[in-house]
Amino acid sequence: MTTPLRLGIAGLGTVGAGVVQIVQTHADLLAKRTGRDIAITAVSARSRKADRGVDLSAYAWEDDPVTLARRDDVDVFVELMGGADGPAKAATDAALAAGKHVVTANKAMLALHGQALAEAAEASGVALRFEAAVAGGIPVVKALIEGLAANAITRVSGVMNGTCNYILTRMESAGLPYDDVFEEARALGFLEADPNLDVGGIDAAHKLTILSAIAFGHRVDFDGVALQGIGRVSIDDIHRARDMGYRIKLLGEARRTADGGVEQSMRPTLVRADSPLGQLEGGMNMVVLEGDAVGQIVLRGAGAGMGPTASAVMADLCDIARGLVLPPFGQPAAALALPSRAKTATPRAHYLRMMLRDEPGALAQVATALGRSGISIDRMRQYDHEGGEAPVLIVTHPCAPGDLAEALQAALATGVVAGEPVALQIEAA
Amino acid sequence: MTTPLRLGIAGLGTVGAGVVQIVQTHADLLAKRTGRDIAITAVSARSRKADRGVDLSAYAWEDDPVTLARRDDVDVFVELMGGADGPAKAATDAALAAGKHVVTANKAMLALHGQALAEAAEASGVALRFEAAVAGGIPVVKALIEGLAANAITRVSGVMNGTCNYILTRMESAGLPYDDVFEEARALGFLEADPNLDVGGIDAAHKLTILSAIAFGHRVDFDGVALQGIGRVSIDDIHRARDMGYRIKLLGEARRTADGGVEQSMRPTLVRADSPLGQLEGGMNMVVLEGDAVGQIVLRGAGAGMGPTASAVMADLCDIARGLVLPPFGQPAAALALPSRAKTATPRAHYLRMMLRDEPGALAQVATALGRSGISIDRMRQYDHEGGEAPVLIVTHPCAPGDLAEALQAALATGVVAGEPVALQIEAA
Numbered sequence: 112m113t114t115p116l117r118l119g120i121a122g123l124g125t126v127g128a129g130v131v132q133i134v135q136t137h138a139d140l141l142a143k144r145t146g147r148d149i150a151i152t153a154v155s156a157r158s159r160k161a162d163r164g165v166d167l168s169a170y171a172w173e174d175d176p177v178t179l180a181r182r183d184d185v186d187v188f189v190e191l192m193g194g195a196d197g198p199a200k201a202a203t204d205a206a207l208a209a210g211k212h213v214v215t216a217n218k219a220m221l222a223l224h225g226q227a228l229a230e231a232a233e234a235s236g237v238a239l240r241f242e243a244a245v246a247g248g249i250p251v252v253k254a255l256i257e258g259l260a261a262n263a264i265t266r267v268s269g270v271m272n273g274t275c276n277y278i279l280t281r282m283e284s285a286g287l288p289y290d291d292v293f294e295e296a297r298a299l300g301f302l303e304a305d306p307n308l309d310v311g312g313i314d315a316a317h318k319l320t321i322l323s324a325i326a327f328g329h330r331v332d333f334d335g336v337a338l339q340g341i342g343r344v345s346i347d348d349i350h351r352a353r354d355m356g357y358r359i360k361l362l363g364e365a366r367r368t369a370d371g372g373v374e375q376s377m378r379p380t381l382v383r384a385d386s387p388l389g390q391l392e393g394g395m396n397m398v399v400l401e402g403d404a405v406g407q408i409v410l411r412g413a414g415a416g417m418g419p420t421a422s423a424v425m426a427d428l429c430d431i432a433r434g435l436v437l438p439p440f441g442q443p444a445a446a447l448a449l450p451s452r453a454k455t456a457t458p459r460a461h462y463l464r465m466m467l468r469d470e471p472g473a474l475a476q477v478a479t480a481l482g483r484s485g486i487s488i489d490r491m492r493q494y495d496h497e498g499g500e501a502p503v504l505i506v507t508h509p510c511a512p513g514d515l516a517e518a519l520q521a522a523l524a525t526g527v528v529a530g531e532p533v534a535l536q537i538e539a540a
Numbered sequence: 541m542t543t544p545l546r547l548g549i550a551g552l553g554t555v556g557a558g559v560v561q562i563v564q565t566h567a568d569l570l571a572k573r574t575g576r577d578i579a580i581t582a583v584s585a586r587s588r589k590a591d592r593g594v595d596l597s598a599y600a601w602e603d604d605p606v607t608l609a610r611r612d613d614v615d616v617f618v619e620l621m622g623g624a625d626g627p628a629k630a631a632t633d634a635a636l637a638a639g640k641h642v643v644t645a646n647k648a649m650l651a652l653h654g655q656a657l658a659e660a661a662e663a664s665g666v667a668l669r670f671e672a673a674v675a676g677g678i679p680v681v682k683a684l685i686e687g688l689a690a691n692a693i694t695r696v697s698g699v700m701n702g703t704c705n706y707i708l709t710r711m712e713s714a715g716l717p718y719d720d721v722f723e724e725a726r727a728l729g730f731l732e733a734d735p736n737l738d739v740g741g742i743d744a745a746h747k748l749t750i751l752s753a754i755a756f757g758h759r760v761d762f763d764g765v766a767l768q769g770i771g772r773v774s775i776d777d778i779h780r781a782r783d784m785g786y787r788i789k790l791l792g793e794a795r796r797t798a799d800g801g802v803e804q805s806m807r808p809t810l811v812r813a814d815s816p817l818g819q820l821e822g823g824m825n826m827v828v829l830e831g832d833a834v835g836q837i838v839l840r841g842a843g844a845g846m847g848p849t850a851s852a853v854m855a856d857l858c859d860i861a862r863g864l865v866l867p868p869f870g871q872p873a874a875a876l877a878l879p880s881r882a883k884t885a886t887p888r889a890h891y892l893r894m895m896l897r898d899e900p901g902a903l904a905q906v907a908t909a910l911g912r913s914g915i916s917i918d919r920m921r922q923y924d925h926e927g928g929e930a931p932v933l934i935v936t937h938p939c940a941p942g943d944l945a946e947a948l949q950a951a952l953a954t955g956v957v958a959g960e961p962v963a964l965q966i967e968a969a
Binding site for chain 1: 558562566569570572573574575671677678679682683685686687688689690691692757814816819831832833834835836837838839840841842845847848850851852854855857858859862864866870871872875
């Protein structure tokens with residue numbers, strides 16, 4: 112047995128406490144599996160006094176995570192503070208510059224600074240690992256970088272924010288409106304301090320863009336994600352979608368397009384109710400990887416929580432203990448292509464919901480407006496009038512988003528549509 | 541860039557040809573991702589003349605795989621011949637003794653000789669990798685050894701033989717009896733030369749026992765698998781199970797039991813129709829990994845076929861090119877425990893189907909016989925008589941297999957049961 116792998120952990124929230132717990136309770140297991148002892152030497156957090164349910168008395172305490180990151184008795188800096196910038200970024204920079212390995216769960220930092228961090232890690236010859244940043248306990252970064260290493264990846268998709276999935280499935284199962292379930296989720300502690308990170312799709316988009324960079328070998332391109340949150344998904348939409356055999360999920364997708372670009376999107380999407388994604392309940396995550404040799408691989412698991420996230424952090428630490436140091440994004444950072452965004456968006460079928468005023472020929476006017484903009488209608492249903500307005504559902508054939516936007520403008524211009532139409536994409540079967 | 545990683549490939553069937561194809565078409569991708577060229581130097585197969593759809597002219601040919609395995613210009617011996625013993629074993633032994641890495645898809649060889657092979661690999665300081673041996677393209681060996689390295693694994697289960705799953709789902713969808721679908725599968729080339737490897741559950745049990753060894757840190761123990769094939773599953777059972785909300789799958793399970801042992805089984809099992817396993821169609825595989833920190837991870841993908849299996853072989857080769865050499869079963873072979881089989885089988889609910897003779901009080905006699913053996917009945921349904929006999933379905937509460945066998949004997953002794961009762965376990969929810 113060689114010398115222990117010595118950890119400095121910054122951030123002692125749920126995940127940090129979970130990591131401490133695993134190191135303490137599974138010391139023998141970890142040593143047997145990695146051939147090395149894994150030991151914590153120092154920790155850091157905002158408050159020294161909080162009771163975290165784990166005994167920290169054997170570890171040195173640092174108030175400043177940057178100081179922790181540079182300690183001589185730390186081999187791996189474990190960054191679990193969060194936040195794209197600020198102390199997390201400063202300490203990570205310091206650790207990499209000092210030749211320490213870094214393991215982090217910080218998706219925001221990677222989505223915004225991944226390229227520079229990867230270059231710094233490679234320059235120092237150390238590992239920068241972030242399995243816990245994407246889809247919690249699911250080993251999806253490993254599956255993509257290593258398990259599918261010989262595949263040209265064609266598509267990565269999935270549900271990557273458990274809170275949004277909880278809200279959408281809870282709305283359906285309880286028949287509650289969005290605002291009520293949003294408040295429930297806040298009360299349960301499921302939401303980030305800035306809830307828009309969750310319901311605005313930002314957190315999930317951070318994750319998607321990390322997977323996209325690995326899958327397609329380009330620099331992380333968070334600004335390249337077409338982003339739409341779940342705030343406008345109504346209980347009505349959920350019910351109407353269900354009637355047509357769909358469920359609504361916040362679906363992320365990164366795909367290689369025909370023009371050689373990459374298209375990244377994170378949007379509420381109708382998926383077949385009987386598909387694996389359609390059946391995903393509550394806070395679960397599911398990632399679908401598609402490669403030219405392997406076909407389709409589906410991975411499902413808890414996307415958050417103490418145990419699952421700590422499991423992913425520890426897996427990275429075990430790899431480092433076993434001596435594995437790979438380029439963070441699966442190939443040298445210098446070789447990563449500049450983002451090449453797809454010029455034209457992939458045409459997709461859409462679900463449209465709008466309220467028609469009770470006027471003769473209203474439906475015909477809308478249909479005509481859509482048709483003139485080149486939107487072909489697959490299915491259309493008008494429901495009974497509710498207070499002088501009738502809900503109309505339209506499922507289009509695949510259409511370009513630009514054409515659809517134009518068509519919706521034209522529909523509004525007829526004057527028979529009340530309020531703003533809702534348009535949600537439908538996943539191709 | 542360092543020197544190329546040089547492969548010697550023995551066995552040029554579907555998978556071998558798939559590996560050659562990936563090496564040839566993805567040379568740049570592989571070099572970019574692994575930092576090394578991957579090159580084939582020599583190949584071997586039974587017939588030199590067969591047209592395999594790939595150009596082999598640049599590679600040396602060896603008639604004898606043992607000679608291939610020992611060549612000076614081979615760094616990795618890629619064993620894709622199959623068969624637990626014979627040439628595959630001889631060549632693998634030779635390769636390991638000569639200090640060559642080995643990548644193999646040979647589940648039978650590993651299930652029967654895994655311990656000796658792992659010891660030989662570790663003694664030579666080389667890798668012995670077998671991702672392709674379990675669940676085709678799904679990176680499940682990697683997920684277990686690396687992705688869940690910090691978890692005490694509690695249970696590994698899943699559907700690991702695509703042919704059996706094809707037969708069972710096809711019986712249901714087409715309403716055809718077992719024998720007809722078996723012949724269909726044979727005509728489609730889905731069955732092994734010895735079909736009992738598939739339908740007898742042996743192939744799936746080979747895979748299970750490899751995962752169990754990794755999960756629980758014991759020597760592979762194929763003889764410890766309680767094995768039951770699908771040959772006695774009738775279309776009647778499939779329909780009756782469906783009526784009760786179940787589907788029948790050949791389910792493998794390895795679990796840590798309360799007495800500290802490990803229980804391995806591969807049996808036709810009723811699973812909830814609305815569960816991920818219940819929805820698994822056709823030739824797909826699904827593996828469910830359960831760990832104390834991560835909870836439950838579900839992995840789904842193609843369990844066989846040229847692309848998926850070659851993808852897994854190539855993933856192992858990429859790891860070797862990247863310099864990763866781990867103990868084959870995730871910890872040193874010498875540290876693997878002797879198999880410790882669970883003393884008492886886990887009690888499970890069972891589905892029983894039997895034909896009752898048209899006699900007054902027949903049902904009561906069976907119920908009494910079951911009750912006297914301590915079998916408690918959850919649900920019972922008697923169907924209309926068919927030619928003087930009435931099918932009876934019974935769902936029991938969880939019971940020990942020993943008690944159940946005794947109870948079925950007692951039921952037969954009443955004389956009111958025609959033929960042999962069918963007993964299938966039901967997966968706990």
